[in-house]
Amino acid sequence: MRALKAVLGLLVILAASAGGLYVTDRLLASPNATGPSGDEPAGPLAVETIPVETVTFSDAVRAVGTARARKAIDLVAEASGRVTRIAFHPGDEVAKGDILLELDDRAEQADLKAAEATLAEAQAAFARQEQLNKTGNASDAAYQTAKGALLRAEAERDRATVSLEDRRIRAPFAGVVGLTDLVEGQMVDAATVVTTLDDLSVIEVDFSVPENLLSRLRPGQRVELTSAAWPGRIFEGRISRIDTRVDDATRSIALRAEVPNRDRALVGGMFLQVHLVLDERQQFAIPEQVLSVDGERNLVLLARDGVAQQVEITIGQQLDGMVEVVSGLSEDARIIATNLHRVAPGMEIRATPRDRLTEAAPRTGEGG
Template identity: 35%
Template sequence: MISSRRRLTLLIGLALLVLSPLVAAQPPTAVIAARASLAAWSDPLEALGTLRADESVTLSATVTETIAELTFEGGESVAAGELLVRLADDEQRADLRVAQALRDERRNAVNRLAQLQSRNLAPRADVEDARARLRQAEAQIQALEARLADTRIQAPFAGIVGFRNVSVGTLVTPGTELVTLDRLEVMKLDFTLPERALGQIQPGLALTATSAALPDTPFRGEIASIGTRIDPISRSITVRAELANPALALRPGMLMQVRLESAPREALVIPEEALIPQGQRQFVLTVQSDGEAYRVEEREVRIGARRAGEVEILEGLAENDLVVAHGTERVRDGQPTRLLGILDDDTTVPQLLRRSRDAAEVNG
């Protein structure tokens, strides 16, 4: 009588004999691969920053006088040195004419005394006193010209003037704000980063900034300078960047979202979906040529940083190695496989699957 264990063994053997041809007849599992390639890579840092004009000033009066002329309406571009506000200057001009007349009189006196002194008809001391009085008159003219210049408010640099909030005839005093002036072709962007990021940044590092007001328009710039002190409370450092603003779309005071591309390098990259995590370890299935067919081989890799849909490979793969990017759950180490295609910038998984279905319909 055959024992139960022996009977079970015979049944399993018969089942394997029956199923082996069926298993062997199954076609290799189809997969889609991607190629490990070198790509530009960086470790992103993100922050919030506030815009400042490249140059910004509020022009104010330095004397007490009434406004005689305004040459701007607000919002227009002005050139460096262009007159913006002229204060009443009749009194200053009259004083200047008096001083100029006194200068001319004393210059004539110096010339007469010099001629007499050359013929020994006037003491040398009189000539020196006359020249001193002439220098005094010339200094008085310089002071009056400076006072006259205080009545003319000019643009110290080219830029865009702000709103006009004063009118002709307004009495102004020293410190009265007359107009703002901003240079906007280049913007300064101030933001803070954690202290630990200090070793990842340096002047010249590229960045991209976006604003809620212009969400679809990225503005590119670079770090111009790094603060010299760490805030002891927040443990952060202030960084200043410069952004080009040729269309003048940015304005001082805007809140910007900043993204810095720190530690730029060339990295070996594969699609993130090719990873097979096993605890703390990461594996991929490489596609190996087996004559006219293919088979998969499991390989452990060490990964670095990740970004949308991609992962940096530090160890375990070489450039141009093929890895299974679609179908990892259907194949195992050493199993034969059929390669449907290789992903690239112009080819997607849906496109490859569609081509495979179309080919099967044609052949069927």
């Protein structure tokens, strides 16, 4: 009896196994079954394409420079004396000829009046002698003596005028005056610095570059300058002077650039970073996101007649996320910019043109 039950149980197990195998085989053979490739889209892969752009690239060299005012002097008095008026405030902008300082000039005023009186007498005496000389009533010697006295009187008057003018310090050119330690009533002499005067309308920047760049230097080349005092700001200028000699100690050549300074942001003595543009060129460029690297090869994917095509290009500089294309692309090329991780050369694609890169899928295992 037990043997019979064992046989029946074995038959039930075999029947269940056979039924399971049949059902599994039917499911695998079903055309509606979802396999490992069920996630792949049907038809061409949708991508976006962008055109080749034209960007200005440049060859440049970096240096450090020192700023200086185009005109900068220390103002000193022409004569000794007591200060009677200080006519400026530090930081004032003054015009050429403006009076900045006056010294006590009472003695010089008196000397000028005396010289003018002497001149008036000499003019009257000369006029009388001149009239007599015309009528023949005076000797030529008396006429020449009167004329000499007149010339000496004029010279004395001119000397007194200069001495009086020396009691005033005027701005020799338009600019900005600096600090002063003088006070009214203080005695000064020709060695006393009254203040400084700087023409800050244009700043000159002196710097040096290696001598091997001499053949590529010329007046008018553009320079870009930055300063720690003005983070994020770029000052633009042009080369105005190139030295005629190479420094035999440093093997460098000195240059001078002029930078417009209308807002007076730059002052003399500032330390500046200099970016000298040696030449500029218009070149094809692509976003660095669409570039892939395979060993020493630089590759991009193009859309041509509904098919993805991989081409090798030669690249140059990088600028603000754009990569210079030296060769390998034509002006009418359409570059695949999205779904790059899913596109393979030769794959059918459905391209949507865009003017610029709007979205680029991240790529793994690639560099740009």
